[in-house]
Every structure is written in C-alpha cells, then in structure tokens.
Amino acid sequence: MRFLLFFALFFAIAYSNSFTEKRYIYALDKTTIYDGSIEIKQDSTSILYTSPINKRLTKMDSSLVIEDFDTNKTETIDLSKRLDLKLYFEMIKSINTKELGLLEENFTVKKNQSKLELLPKNRVKKAISKIDITLLKDDIESMIIYFTNRDIIEIKTH
Amino acid sequence: MKSKHINRALFLFFSALLIIFISYSLWLYPPDSDISKALPQDETTKALDDYNLFGGSKKLFVLIKGVNEDSLKKANAIKKKLLNASQITDIYFNGSDIPQKALDYIEENWYYLADFKTQPISQEDVEKKIQNLAQELSSNALYASLNRSDPMGLFSLGGLNFSSNTSENLTLGDKGYLLIASIKPNIGDIENSTLLQDEVETILKEYPNTVVFCPNFYSVENSAYIKQDVHSITLISVIIIIFVYFMLMRNITMLLFSVTTLILSALSAILITRILFEDVSILVVAFGIGIASIAEDYLFMLFLNDDYKNKRFNYEVFWGFLTTEIGLLLLGFIDFPLISQLSIFAAISLSISYGIFVFIFPKFEFYKKNSTGNFHFQGVIPPFFIAAISLVILSVTITRLNFDTDFRHLDYQNEKLLKKEALFQDVSLNTKTPILIYAQNIDALLAKTDEIKKSVPSSYTISNVAKSNQEIQKRKEALAHYDFKQLRAYIKQYASEAGFREGIFDTVYKEIQNLKPYTLDMEILESFGVEIIKSDNEYISLGYIDSKDEDKLENFKDIKIIDASKILKKSALRSLDSMRNILFMALVFISMLIIFVTKKRAVYALNFILFPLAMEMLFLSLESSFNIMHIFAVFFVAIYGVDYGIYLSKQNISQSIKAVAYSCVTTFAGFGILAFSDVNALSSIGEITLIGIISITFLILQKRDKIANE
Numbered sequence: 066m067r068f069l070l071f072f073a074l075f076f077a078i079a080y081s082n083s084f085t086e087k088r089y090i091y092a093l094d095k096t097t098i099y100d101g102s103i104e105i106k107q108d109s110t111s112i113l114y115t116s117p118i119n120k121r122l123t124k125m126d127s128s129l130v131i132e133d134f135d136t137n138k139t140e141t142i143d144l145s146k147r148l149d150l151k152l153y154f155e156m157i158k159s160i161n162t163k164e165l166g167l168l169e170e171n172f173t174v175k176k177n178q179s180k181l182e183l184l185p186k187n188r189v190k191k192a193i194s195k196i197d198i199t200l201l202k203d204d205i206e207s208m209i210i211y212f213t214n215r216d217i218i219e220i221k222t223h
Numbered sequence: 224m225k226s227k228h229i230n231r232a233l234f235l236f237f238s239a240l241l242i243i244f245i246s247y248s249l250w251l252y253p254p255d256s257d258i259s260k261a262l263p264q265d266e267t268t269k270a271l272d273d274y275n276l277f278g279g280s281k282k283l284f285v286l287i288k289g290v291n292e293d294s295l296k297k298a299n300a301i302k303k304k305l306l307n308a309s310q311i312t313d314i315y316f317n318g319s320d321i322p323q324k325a326l327d328y329i330e331e332n333w334y335y336l337a338d339f340k341t342q343p344i345s346q347e348d349v350e351k352k353i354q355n356l357a358q359e360l361s362s363n364a365l366y367a368s369l370n371r372s373d374p375m376g377l378f379s380l381g382g383l384n385f386s387s388n389t390s391e392n393l394t395l396g397d398k399g400y401l402l403i404a405s406i407k408p409n410i411g412d413i414e415n416s417t418l419l420q421d422e423v424e425t426i427l428k429e430y431p432n433t434v435v436f437c438p439n440f441y442s443v444e445n446s447a448y449i450k451q452d453v454h455s456i457t458l459i460s461v462i463i464i465i466f467v468y469f470m471l472m473r474n475i476t477m478l479l480f481s482v483t484t485l486i487l488s489a490l491s492a493i494l495i496t497r498i499l500f501e502d503v504s505i506l507v508v509a510f511g512i513g514i515a516s517i518a519e520d521y522l523f524m525l526f527l528n529d530d531y532k533n534k535r536f537n538y539e540v541f542w543g544f545l546t547t548e549i550g551l552l553l554l555g556f557i558d559f560p561l562i563s564q565l566s567i568f569a570a571i572s573l574s575i576s577y578g579i580f581v582f583i584f585p586k587f588e589f590y591k592k593n594s595t596g597n598f599h600f601q602g603v604i605p606p607f608f609i610a611a612i613s614l615v616i617l618s619v620t621i622t623r624l625n626f627d628t629d630f631r632h633l634d635y636q637n638e639k640l641l642k643k644e645a646l647f648q649d650v651s652l653n654t655k656t657p658i659l660i661y662a663q664n665i666d667a668l669l670a671k672t673d674e675i676k677k678s679v680p681s682s683y684t685i686s687n688v689a690k691s692n693q694e695i696q697k698r699k700e701a702l703a704h705y706d707f708k709q710l711r712a713y714i715k716q717y718a719s720e721a722g723f724r725e726g727i728f729d730t731v732y733k734e735i736q737n738l739k740p741y742t743l744d745m746e747i748l749e750s751f752g753v754e755i756i757k758s759d760n761e762y763i764s765l766g767y768i769d770s771k772d773e774d775k776l777e778n779f780k781d782i783k784i785i786d787a788s789k790i791l792k793k794s795a796l797r798s799l800d801s802m803r804n805i806l807f808m809a810l811v812f813i814s815m816l817i818i819f820v821t822k823k824r825a826v827y828a829l830n831f832i833l834f835p836l837a838m839e840m841l842f843l844s845l846e847s848s849f850n851i852m853h854i855f856a857v858f859f860v861a862i863y864g865v866d867y868g869i870y871l872s873k874q875n876i877s878q879s880i881k882a883v884a885y886s887c888v889t890t891f892a893g894f895g896i897l898a899f900s901d902v903n904a905l906s907s908i909g910e911i912t913l914i915g916i917i918s919i920t921f922l923i924l925q926k927r928d929k930i931a932n933e
Contacts (some may be wrong), residue, residue, distance in 0.1 A: 090360045092369045094724050097361050106418065112364075120364045192368065214368050 083223045086199050089214035124154040172196065230586040231480070235404050238483045245490040252497065254505040268794050270783035270872050271658055276756055277765045280657070281406045283311070283423065283437035284647045287430070288399040295392065297430055298400040304426045305404055310419035314404045317392045321384075325750035334702065334734075334743045335690055337378040341701050344375055349713040350720075357721040374714060374731065399432075410440060416443045436643040439794045445635045449902050452635070453509040456900055460512040463892040468519065471885045472526075475588045484584075485515035488575035504561055507568050509897060509905055513912065514569045516893030517863060518576030519546075520886035524870055525580060527885075532590045542820050543866035544577050546813055550862035553809045554855070561633075561904065562855050569859075594632065604925050606825045606827040613830065613837035620837070620844040627798060628792035629846035633904040655767035657785040659778065660684065665743070665755060666691050668762050671781065675766070678775050684766030688751045695741045707732045798851055806858050813865050821872040828868030832861045835918035842914050852907040859908070860915030863890075867919055887920045 083102040089095070101114040111123045119134040129142040144154075172183035183196035194211040210218045243559055274280050285305070287298040302314050309796065314320060329336060344352070352375055360369060370376070394403040405589040408415035416439035427433050468478050489511040497503040523528075530537045551573070554566035660675070662668040669691035690698070711731055718728050746755045754911065755764045768784075776782050814829060822830040839857050843849040869887070897909030 088366060090369075092371070092724055092727050093357060093361055093722055095361055095722070114364055118362055118364055122364055212368060214371075216366075216368060218366060 085221050085223070087217075087219040087221075089217040089219075129154070227586065227588040230583075231476075235483065237398055238487050242483075242487055242490060245494050247508060248494055249490065249497070254493065254497070254503045254508055257704050268790060270659055270695070270785060271787060271790055273335075273656070273758060273763055273783075274657060274765070274785045275410050276758065276763075277754060278312075278405055279752055279765045280611065280756065281409065281439075283404040283406050283435065283439075285402040285404070285423075285427070286395050286399050286434040286646065287433040288398055288434070290394055290399060294400055294432075297433075298392070298402060299428060301426065301433065302402055305402065306418070308422040308426065310407045310415055310422060312407060314402050315393070316400075316402050322747075322750045324744075325747050328744055328747045330407055331739065333700050334378065335695055336688065337380065338375050339698065339701060340379075341705065343706060344377075344710065346713055349375065349710065350717045353714060353717040353721045353723075356867075357652045357723060360366060365541065369727075371727065372731065372734070374728065375710070377732075381516065393418060397443070398646075406437065406439065407558055410439050410442055412439075413442050413446055416440070418851070434643055434646060436640070436647050436791070440640055440643075441634075444640060446636055448635050448637070448918070449505060451906075452900055452902055453505050455897055456509050456905070457512055460893055460896045464512065464516055464519075464889055467892050471523075471888070472698055476591065477526075477587075479586070480587060480589075481519060484522075484576055484579045484734060485518060487917055488518060488572045488579070489515050491575055492568045492572035495571050496564055499567060500560065500564055501675050503564055503568075506904055507564050508904070509900070510565050510570065510908065511572065513890070513894035513897065514572045516889040517569075517866075517886075518573050518580070519889055520866065521580045522584070523578050523885045525584070526589065526591055529591060531585050531588070534585060539820075539870045540581075542816070542868075543869045544573065546605040546816050546865045547573060547862045550809050550813060550858070550865070553805055553812075554858060557798070557802055559851065562802075562851070565855065591640055602835070603749065606830055606925070609830050609834055609922070609925065610826050613833040616837040616841055617833070620840040623844040624840070625852045626795070628795040629788060630791045630795055630851075630893075633850060633902075633907075635902045655683070656770050656773060658682075658684075658766045658768055658783060660764045660766060661761050661781040661783070662764075663761060665745075666693075668764050669694070670756065672764065672766060673759045673777075675776065675782070677769075677781065679768050679772045680766045681772065685748055685753045685755065685764050687755065688748060692743065699738075702738070710863070795851065799854070802851065802854055802858075809858065810861065813862065817865060817868055820869050824872035828865075828872040830922055831864035831868035831919060834922055835860050835864055835915040838912050838918040839911050844908070847879045850903070851906055852904045853911055856911035856915075860906070860912060864915070864919060867923070871923065884905075884920070884923060885918050887923070891916050 076084075082104070083100070086099040086101070088097050088099065088218045090097070097117065099114055099118070100116040101112060104111045104113070109123055109125045111121060113121045121132045121134070123130045123132070124144070129144050131140045131142070133139070136137045172185055175182040175184065181196075181198035181200065183198065185193045185195065190213075192213055194213050196211070197209045198205055199207045205222060207219065207221045209220075212218075287294045287301065288361055298316065302316055303636035305311050305314055313322075356369070356374055357480060393403065395401045405648045406419055410416070410421055414565060416437075419437070420440055420443050423435055423437075427435055435515065465478070465482060468481065469475070472478055472481075492514075493503060493507060493511065496507060519542065524540050525537055528537060530540075547818050551566045551570035555563045555570065557563055557566070594785060660671050662671055665915075669686060669689060670693065670744055672682075672686035673691060673694060675682050675684055686694075711728075711733070714728050714731055719725070745755050752767070753765055757763075773784055773786070776784060810832070813832065817828045818825040818833075836857060839853075839860065890912070894909060898904045898913050900909060
C-alpha cells in the first residue's frame with residue numbers, strides 16, 4: 066500500500082483544454098466532480114480547478130506551485146524530492162501531445178475500434194486494475210481509471 | 224675441429240634449446256599488459272581491490288541521446304537487448320527495475336525497517352487526522368489513495384528511500400536517457416571484459432546516437448594498446464641495436480653470439496621474474512631491450528680492452544657490475560611491483576649476460592683486430608668544476624620539483640575513454656563517495672553502520688535496508704510498548720464520524736500484533752546498492768556518503784573511504800618516501816664504493832653519477848611534474864653511470880672511452896626509443912635515460928686528469 070499512491074497518480078487527468086473529472090472514493094463511498102482546464106506551454110504545464118475547489122497547479126522545471134485562490138495561499142513543492150508528481154505532470158504533457166510511447170512502458174495497450182484498454186504491467190498492477198480510453202477521431206474523449214482499492218476516476222473532455 | 228668451434232657450436236645448441244623452452248613457457252603464460260596490476264599493493268590500495276569485489280563497483284553506463292519519445296523507445300529496446308548479453312546481470316532504468324523480491328523483503332519486514340514515530344498520538348489528534356484524511360480524499364486537487372494500514376502515518380520510508388517509488392526513467396541531465404547495467408567481470412578480468420565490450424558494441428552498432436562507458440574498457444583498450452606499443456618499440460629497438468652492434472663490431476659471428484646471449488638472458492630473466500612475482504608486467508619486456516644494451520657494454524669493455532685475448536679477469540668491469548647489481552637488488556625491495564619487477568629482471572638479466580661474457584666468451588676466442596683507431600678529446604673542463612656545477616644545479620632544482628601523485632597517469636592516456644567518462648560524471652550516483660565497512664560478523668557490521676548513521680544521517684549503508692539484532696530487539700520493544708489497541712479504537716470511532724465506510728479500518732495496525740521474525744537476506748541487499756561480502760576472515764559492506772561528510776568518518780575504525788585519487792595519492796607518496804630512502808642509501812653506498820675503488824680519481828668517477836643526476840633534475844624541474852618512474856630511471860642511470868665511472872678511471876683511457884662511447888650509442892638505441900612510447904611509464908624511463916646518456920657522453924669527452932690528456 067505504501068507505494069500505491071505514487072503509481073496511482075500517473076493518470077489522474079490529462080489532455081485537452083477543459084475537462085470534468087468524476088472521482089469516486091470507495092473508502093468514503095463518495096463521488097466528487099471537479100471541473101477544470103489544462104494549459105500546456107513550452108516551459109510549463111498548468112491545471113486549473115474551478116469547481117468545487119479553486120486551485121491552480123503549475124509545474125515549472127522541477128517545482129510545482131499550488132495556488133489556492135480561496136485562501137490566497139501558495140505552496141511550492143520541490144519536484145526533485147517528489148518524483149511521483151514530476152512524472153504525473155510529464156504524463157499529462159505526453160498524453161496531450163499524443164506521445165503515447167510512455168504508456169506502453171507501464172501498460173499493455175489493447176485497441177478495439179474507438180476503445181483503448183490499458184492493462185497495467187509491472188508494479189503499476191498493485192495500484193491500477195485497468196484504464197479504459199474512448200477516442201473521438203484521434204482525440205481522447207473519455208478515460209476511466211479503475212484502482213485496485215476500488216476508487217474510480219472518470220474524466221471527460223469538453 | 225678446433226676446440227673454439229666445438230665450444231661455439233655447443234653454446235649455440237644449448238642456447239637455442241633454452242630459448243625455445245622459455246619462449247614456449249612465456250607463450251603459455253604471457254606477461255600481463257594491465258598496468259594497474261603493477262601498481263603498489265599496500266594497505267591503502269587494498270581497499271580499492273576490496274571495492275572492486277563488490278557488484279556496486281561493476282557498472283556499465285549507456286547514454287541514449289535526447290529526452291524524447293523516440294529516444295525512450297530506443298532506450299527500452301537497448302535495455303531489452305543488453306539484458307541478453309552474457310556479461311550483464313541486470314539493468315537499472317527506473318524504479319520498476321528494482322527486483323520484486325527486494326520490494327517483497329521491504330514489505331515483509333516493513334515494521335522493522337521503517338522509521339517509527341514512537342510518540343503516542345492523543346485522542347484529539349486522531350480525530351483531527353481522520354477528519355483531514357476524509358477532507359483530503361474528497362477535495363484534494365491531487366488524487367491520493369488511502370493508506371488503510373497506517374492512516375496515522377506512524378511508519379515512514381525514512382532511510383528506505385531508494386527510489387523504487389518512481390517510474391521516472393533515469394536521465395543524464397538533458398543529454399538523454401541513461402541505462403545503468405550491472406556487469407559480471409571484475410575490472411582486471413580482461414578476457415570477460417573484452418567479451419562484454421564486444422557484446423555491448425555489437426548491440427549499440429544499430430543505435431548511432433548512443434554513448435557507452437564502463438571502467439573495464441580501460442583495462443581492455445589500454446592493455447591492447449600497451450601490448451601493441453611494446454611490440455612495436457621492442458621490434459624497432461632490436462633492429463636498431465643489431466644494426467648498431469654490427470656497425471661497431473664488424474664481426475658477424477660475434478654479433479650472433481652476443482645477440483644470442485642477450486636474448487637468452489632477457490628471456491630467462493623474464494621467466495624467473497614471472498616465477499618470483501607470480502606475474503610480470505609487459506613493460507618489463509620493453510624495458511628488457513634497454514637492459515640487454517647495458518649488458519652488451521660488458522662485452523664491449525672486455526673485448527676492446529683485449530681481456531679475451533690476454534685471458535685476464537677485468538676487476539674494473541667486475542666492480543662496476545657488482546655495484547650495479549647491488550643497486551638493482553636494493554631497488555627490488557621497493558614496495559612497488561612494477562619497479563621491483565624491473566629491478567629484479569634487470570639484476571637477473573645482467574648477471575646472466577655478465578656470467579656468459581666473462582666466463583664463457585673467452586672460450587670462443589673473439590679477438591679485436593689491431594686497427595681500432597683512437598678518440599681525440601676536445602674537452603677542457605676539469606672534473607672538480609663539473610662536480611661543483613652539478614652540485615649547484617642539484618641544490619637549485621631539487622626544491623622546484625613537483626611530484627605527480629596520480630598513478631593513473633603512468634598508464635596509456637586513453638583520450639577517447641577519458642572523454643566518455645567525463646560525460647558520465649554527472650550521474651547522481653557518482654556524487655556519492657563509496658565507503659567500505661569492515662567487521663568480524665554481520666551483526667557487528669550492522670552495529671557499525673548504525674553508528675555511522677548517527678554521525679552522518681545522510682549516509683546510505685546496509686543499515687538503511689537492514690537492522691542489527693540489537694536494533695530489531697529495540698524495535699520489538701518499542702512496538703510492544705505502543706498502545707495500538709487504544710489507537711485502533713479511536714480510529715474506528717472517528718472514522719465513522721468523518722464519513723468513512725463501515726469496516727474500512729477493521730484491520731488497521733492489526734498485523735503488528737503478529738509480526739513474523741525479521742530475516743536478513745544478504746542477496747537482496749545488492750539490489751539496494753549495498754551488499755555484504757565475506758573476504759578472508761572478515762565481512763565487508765559497501766555504503767555511500769556525501770563527499771562533504773568524509774571528514775566525519777575520520778575517527779571511525781575499520782572504515783575505508785573509496786576516493787581513488789586520494790588512495791592512489793597516499794600510496795604514491797608512500798612509494799616516493801620508501802624510494803627516497805632506498806635511493807639515498809644506495810647513492811651513499813655507491814659513492815663510497817666508487818671512492819674506495821677509484822681513490823685519486825674519485826671526483827672524476829663520481830661525476831658520472833652527479834652530472835647526469837643534475838641534468839635530469841634540471842629537466843624534471845622544467846617539466847610540470849615528475850612521476851615515480853622518472854625517479855626509478857634517475858636511479859637506474861646512476862647505477863649505470865657507476866660502471867662507466869669506475870671503468871674509465873682505471874683503464875687505458877683511449878680504449879676505455881671507445882668502449883663507453885659504443886655503450887652510449889647502444890643504450891641510446893635500447894632505452895632512448897622508450898621516450899617515444901605513448902605509455903607514460905615507459906616514456907618517463909626513456910626521457911631520463913636519454914638525458915642521462917647525453918650527459919655521460921658529454922662527460923667522456925672531457926679530460927680525466929692532467930696526465931691522461933696530455
């Protein structure tokens with residue numbers, strides 16, 4: 066369990082400009098819906114959550130800045146000490162830029178028409194049961210991540 | 224048939240037999256071309272040898288240029304292929320490469336190995352923590368899974384942080400992806416290292432944008448280069464010497480016998496040195512040609528002085544030989560394999576040649592023709608003046624010398640590999656300094672690493688991934704004293720209030736009650752980069768510290784810091800010290816012997832040591848630094864000069880000078896050629912010998928004393 070957290074973060078969200086993320090937490094038997102948008106620039110990647118939280122996560126070089134617009138507080142995380150988060154942002158970027166080679170490192174990808182089924186390899190298996198991706202033409206329309214702890218994250222693009 | 228012909232035939236026959244036998248033996252057991260083996264083996268360098276026994280020291284690095292999808296694909300493909308290579312055991316590219324059994328070990332022994340917060344948590348804190356957890360899970364920007372076995376975070380990775388918690392691929396800055404392979408062969412195992420290099424280079428041929436480096440490649444490439452260099456030098460040297468001998472003697476028969484003698488003595492000396500030292504450096508072979516040219520001097524001296532014709536024993540040549548032998552044998556005591564091998568080789572080779580030239584050659588009846596011509600001397604500098612100038616030069620230059628403490632500079636400077644090595648210097652592992660910890664048993668080893676941890680918390684040793692019996696006992700007691708029952712009750716109570724699903728914390732902290740005994744698996748330790756090996760009667764473990772913390776370990780016993788340059792420096796200074804003492808003793812002894820033998824002409828004879836020494840020191844003071852082989856050569860020229868000094872001060876000056884002049888020419892060919900070698904150990908000897916020979920040539924052109932020159 067100690068290591069699961071890190072792997073689970075790989076695919077939390079990704080791609081496109083605006084998205085809706087439905088996060089089901091089994092331990093609480095509770096679903097939370099997040100709205101947000103993502104912006105990828107040459108030297109930074111930003112995720113802006115607008116509901117129910119009002120936060121922006123910006124990754125620049127090896128630091129992550131979390132801005133809480135409700136409390137006006139800013140927190141900076143050194144990503145060289147949090148490689149899981151660093152990887153998380155790199156994955157977001159790679160999915161958005163459609164460099165899917167990274168996925169194949171950790172998943173067996175099964176393609177069935179507009180559906181992609183990602184079955185985890187290696188130690189990712191301990192955290193994730195599978196990932197279903199629905200494609201609309203070449204873009205990702207939705208992605209559902211099934212965690213081994215029964216949490217489910219469903220992300221839809223707008 | 225005349226007896227001289229029978230003697231000559233018998234000599235050639237037995238020499239041929241011996242030469243064939245020895246050549247065959249040396250073909251079966253060839254000299255070693257790895258210079259590192261010829262460096263001193265003392266207490267300090269033993270640590271380097273011990274370090275080389277560890278898997279952690281045996282690594283191969285591959286850089287796949289570029290950090291992009293294409294490079295990543297390449298890196299994964301290369302990794303797959305390299306894993307099939309016979310000399311590679313495993314490859315690290317990201318956290319997923321940590322073997323599952325290593326992670327299982329951590330998982331199974333988690334409560335023993337993890338850092339444990341022993342401070343009890345109050346009821347209020349449990350309530351707060353559970354509420355925060357629920358809040359974070361339902362509204363945190365970053366998704367995190369619930370840690371159901373330790374929601375209070377009592378146990379943490381701490382020292383166990385060995386990067387398995389990432390799937391991030393290794394990179395070398397922005398230069399590209401980095402694969403680190405563990406390899407089978409030790410650095411000195413040239414055969415398997417060559418196989419490794421061949422296998423890896425064949426695989427990487429398909430991938431042009433890659434760079435590979437492995438310290439073992441130095442052994443492979445340098446050894447092949449040195450072999451080639453020594454072979455070329457030896458060949459050129461032999462051709463020049465045979466040509467010079469022929470030009471000087473104009474006697475093909477005698478040339479054949481003298482060359483046979485030199486080959487026989489050199490080969491025998493190599494074989495005997497190999498038996499005495501169990502191994503012999505290939506540099507001894509290159510050096511052998513020079514030694515052979517010195518031995519030939521005895522022939523010149525005896526032949527030109529008509530000693531063969533007059534059937535007399537030449538005491539001056541004997542004294543010269545004896546001093547040289549004593550000097551060489553003294554050098555043999557220096558604790559530096561290359562120098563002691565060269566000295567013992569020279570001593571044996573010279574003795575055999577001397578014996579044959581003095582006791583067997585008279586039976587061959589080689590006599591000098593009468594028309595030999597005389598030398599005309601132009602020099603007018605009196606011996607006292609030369610001695611005074613030499614002393615002045617010596618006193619000025621000796622303080623300006625700068626000793627090069629890096630033994631690695633003696634080896635062939637492989638620019639291509641040095642550049643590649645520099646490219647990989649940024650690898651984060653390399654910023655840590657390896658340390659070796661020695662103890663009588665594993666538990667003592669673990670106790671020592673626990674001590675190190677207290678002084679250097681950032682150290683990474685076996686105590687990061689394994690615990691001593693004492694520590695395990697302490698942890699058991701700490702766990703037994705902690706009130707987990709109460710904690711569980713609080714967690715269950717507040718979990719329900721915070722909205723957690725019923726029964727989600729039913730098993731929280733329960734497994735602590737029935738912990739399995741702790742088991743240390745030595746094999747697994749290697750996966751974490753720290754391992755334990757048994758060597759003789761002790762256990763050694765590898766660990767790492769930050770370079771800035773090296774001073775903190777100064778007071779620890781049985782710990783060696785593996786800083787190659789510092790270790791080699793220490794060893795080099797030790798060698799220099801021991802050499803300086805022997806050099807001083809030998810020079811005093813040789814000088815006394817010269818004074819005893821030459822009496823009135825002592826200053827003249829001593830100049831053959833003093834003047835070359837002064838010139839060599841002048842040369843070395845102008846160079847940026849000097850090395851141990853320079854010193855060896857300085858001493859060598861000195862004991863070589865003794866021969867000339869004694870001989871010239873006693874003999875018929877005209878014929879003697881002729882003999883010495885011939886010797887200088889052959890020595891020039893035998894040793895001087897070494898100056899053109901790319902192997903620093905050889906070129907250093909060559910440079911000094913050249914200067915020495917030029918200085919001696921200058922001396923023989925000066926007058927011996929008033930009477931002799933008039």
